[in-house]
Amino acid sequence: MNNHEHVLVALRRVIRATDLHSKRLSKNAGLTGPQLLIMRTIRDLGEVTIGTIADKVSLSQATVTTILDRLEHRQLVYRVRSTQDKRKVHAHLTEGGADILSRAPNPLQEDFIKKFQSLHEWEQNMILASLQRVANMMDADDIDASPVLDVGPVLKDDGWKEKA
Amino acid sequence: MNNHEHVLVALRRVIRATDLHSKRLSKNAGLTGPQLLIMRTIRDLGEVTIGTIADKVSLSQATVTTILDRLEHRQLVYRVRSTQDKRKVHAHLTEGGADILSRAPNPLQEDFIKKFQSLHEWEQNMILASLQRVANMMDADDIDASPVLDVGPVLKDDGWKEKA
DNA sequence: TTTACACCACTAATTATTAGAGGTCTTCGC
DNA sequence: GCGAAGACCTCTAATAATTAGTGGTGTAAA
Numbered sequence: 589m590n591n592h593e594h595v596l597v598a599l600r601r602v603i604r605a606t607d608l609h610s611k612r613l614s615k616n617a618g619l620t621g622p623q624l625l626i627m628r629t630i631r632d633l634g635e636v637t638i639g640t641i642a643d644k645v646s647l648s649q650a651t652v653t654t655i656l657d658r659l660e661h662r663q664l665v666y667r668v669r670s671t672q673d674k675r676k677v678h679a680h681l682t683e684g685g686a687d688i689l690s691r692a693p694n695p696l697q698e699d700f701i702k703k704f705q706s707l708h709e710w711e712q713n714m715i716l717a718s719l720q721r722v723a724n725m726m727d728a729d730d731i732d733a734s735p736v737l738d739v740g741p742v743l744k745d746d747g748w749k750e751k752a
Numbered sequence: 753m754n755n756h757e758h759v760l761v762a763l764r765r766v767i768r769a770t771d772l773h774s775k776r777l778s779k780n781a782g783l784t785g786p787q788l789l790i791m792r793t794i795r796d797l798g799e800v801t802i803g804t805i806a807d808k809v810s811l812s813q814a815t816v817t818t819i820l821d822r823l824e825h826r827q828l829v830y831r832v833r834s835t836q837d838k839r840k841v842h843a844h845l846t847e848g849g850a851d852i853l854s855r856a857p858n859p860l861q862e863d864f865i866k867k868f869q870s871l872h873e874w875e876q877n878m879i880l881a882s883l884q885r886v887a888n889m890m891d892a893d894d895i896d897a898s899p900v901l902d903v904g905p906v907l908k909d910d911g912w913k914e915k916a
Numbered sequence: 917t918t919t920a921c922a923c924c925a926c927t928a929a930t931t932a933t934t935a936g937a938g939g940t941c942t943t944c945g946c
Numbered sequence: 947g948c949g950a951a952g953a954c955c956t957c958t959a960a961t962a963a964t965t966a967g968t969g970g971t972g973t974a975a976a
Contacts, residue, residue, distance in 0.1 A: 622955070638932060651956055653933060658954085669833070675931040675964050786924070802963060815925050822923085825964055839933050839962040919976075930965075940955080946948080 619688070620650050622647070622655055627681060630665060635678045637670075664688065781851070786811070786819055791845060791853050794829060799842045801834075828852065 617729070619627075622645070630636055630646045643651045656679060659665045664685035670676040683690065783791075786809070794800055794807045802820070820843060823829040828849035834840040845853065846883045 606921090608955065620954070649932065649953090650934080650958080655955080657933095669932095673931085674963070677932065784923070803961090812922090812926065813963065814927080814965080819924080821964095833963095836963085837934070841963065917953085917976100919957105920974085922971105924971080926968085926970100928966085931963085932961100932963085933963105934961075935959085938955105938956100940953105942951100942953085944949100944951085946950105 610702060612703060622651075623659060626655055626687075627659065627664065627685060630679050630681050631686065631689055635680070637676045641679065714733070723724075786815075787823060788853075790816060790819055791823065791849060794843050794845050795850065795853055801840045801842060803840075803842065810876065823849070856870065 592618045625645050626641055629641050633640065633644070636647055638652050642652045656665060656667065660667060665679055665681055667682065672676060686727070698712075715743055770868045781839055789809050790805055793805050797804065797808070802816050806816045809816070821830065824831060827846055828842055829845055832844065835840060851914060
């Protein structure tokens, strides 16, 4: 991981911690930030492995796996194990998943990241430092968190994940 | 792995190198020694994972995987991925596989191993040393290798294993 | 005899999943 | 408001199977 990517990861963390964190979306909507992010990645990249998703969204494979478990249980995505390489698993959106996603607002994350990447390093560092100061000031929690997407009630734990 | 087990592994190697190695069986029959050994393990243990097979036959998981590939291609076994633990894969015999196996001679390997295990360690070591001497004398290759099992021609490489 | 090919077996690397631990946020009852 | 419960996120470490790569043996064909 080069220096550039470190900055990028930091930026993604900032985005997750502000715009798209679960505390914002889960208030009234059925999908959390990471869930939306992963579903968009699947939509945009087509047939995509768990490892590729993890790279794109800067999360561990283990985290992506557990999030996909929840999405699969709600029948928003499904998995297909590759026949070429049986280690790999491809994730796909179901019809319902694609439908819900099409009605979700686009946060322009990827555009933003692409533009950010085109900046000089000193510019990136300056922006990140500024964001840090902003984040420190945000404890007041006086920003409106209006509902973004409504796909029904949040998943209840009805024991769908049977233990071995 | 304790001392006892080391002896057992050595013994299995001796068995493979003499009675059941592929050079003996593949002459006229369709199944090699390791293939038979693995199929018997599946039959005797029922729903069994690759790791368990590898333990039982003292081979690496990787080796068992490749041998199962060939057996599966010949439709003698099939794999089912566990729903409880998606890392695991269960191997089963197909009807045809069970049929062929029922007509194969039983080499009494497991009986032999069990009896051997009941011996004192110095006895085991003595026997292994004797076997080693016998093995050194076997280069003459004057032992008849009569066909044991005939299930048709040996698998030809018709490109069934497509590369990624 | 040489050559090609199928097979065996290993180690190391790769991919996904699970276990376990720690954390945040929301809801529900008091 | 406060505390507990539940759903979720995230990580590291362990686990399971597969694949890549290497080297070897045996058989059959040229």
